[in-house]
Amino acid sequence: xxxxxxxxxxxxxxxxxxxTITCRASQDSSNYLNWYQQKPGKAPKLLIYDASNLETGVxxxxxxxxxGTDFTFTISSLQPEDIxxxxxQQYDNLPLTFGGGxxxxxx
Amino acid sequence: EVQLLESGGGLVQPGGSLRLPCAAxxxxxxxxxxxxxxxxxxxxxEWVSGISGSGSSTFYADSVKGRFTISRxxxxxxxxxxxxxxxxxxxxxxxxxxESVLIPAARQSHFxxxxxxxxxxxxx
Numbered sequence: 067x068x069x070x071x072x073x074x075x076x077x078x079x080x081x082x083x084x085x086t087i088t089c090r091a092s093q094d095s096s097n098y099l100n101w102y103q104q105k106p107g108k109a110p111k112l113l114i115y116d117a118s119n120l121e122t123g124v125x126x127x128x129x130x131x132x133x134g135t136d137f138t139f140t141i142s143s144l145q146p147e148d149i150x151x152x153x154x155q156q157y158d159n160l161p162l163t164f165g166g167g168x169x170x171x172x173x
Numbered sequence: 174e175v176q177l178l179e180s181g182g183g184l185v186q187p188g189g190s191l192r193l194p195c196a197a198x199x200x201x202x203x204x205x206x207x208x209x210x211x212x213x214x215x216x217x218x219e220w221v222s223g224i225s226g227s228g229s230s231t232f233y234a235d236s237v238k239g240r241f242t243i244s245r246x247x248x249x250x251x252x253x254x255x256x257x258x259x260x261x262x263x264x265x266x267x268x269x270x271x272e273s274v275l276i277p278a279a280r281q282s283h284f285x286x287x288x289x290x291x292x293x294x295x296x297x
Contacts, residue, residue, distance in 0.1 A: 067235075098280070098282075100283045100284070102218075102284070104218075109268055109287035109288065109289055109290055110210075110218065110268075110284070110287055111287075112283055112284060112285050115273075115281070115283040116281060116283075121285070153217065153218055155218075155220075155283075155284075157278045157282040157283070158278075159278065160223070160232050160277065160278050161220055161232070161233075161234045161235070162208070162220040162223070162277070162278060163220065164217055164218040164219065164220065165217070166217050167217045167218075
């Protein structure tokens, strides 16, 4: 299986800060990587697909980059409504696998 | 508007069975692959199973292979997950998710729409 390792597992930042989350795949995944946001008690929401494409309607402060085994997710200016857990997910091969999640909190 | 509505969750004893339906609306159901993704309490997301738009191809995580069966009825716009030989570690919220493609994990695959989830608790 293609194991996805996210870091950090949690972070605390101030409103307006730049936040960066990394995701490392155990196998070359090209750009076959998606990012989701999950707020407490809610279903996940797609933010970024194919490593760097912003889903329609998602604020431009969210971005993604990377290819191969190393990927980065960035919030350029953290907002209070961004408090959530973020997951990466590869679809290079089955089984589809998710990273362990990064919980983002406000300092 | 795409809507996915899971049901069928509940409390079941270890070794028992449960069937989860997911009613879909707002899109051409047969044109998209569908998956089940679960989340144990306080844990991360785990893909469980996927099915192609026609229903002819099915895929499973090793953790459920041989115990769970995914299926779909395109005439009823409904996805199913039959869960047999349930274990305590199967306790989770189960989400159905619509893929962006016809076959799971095809190029440009992503889960653009999710249901609200249904809770399955396996306990004696």
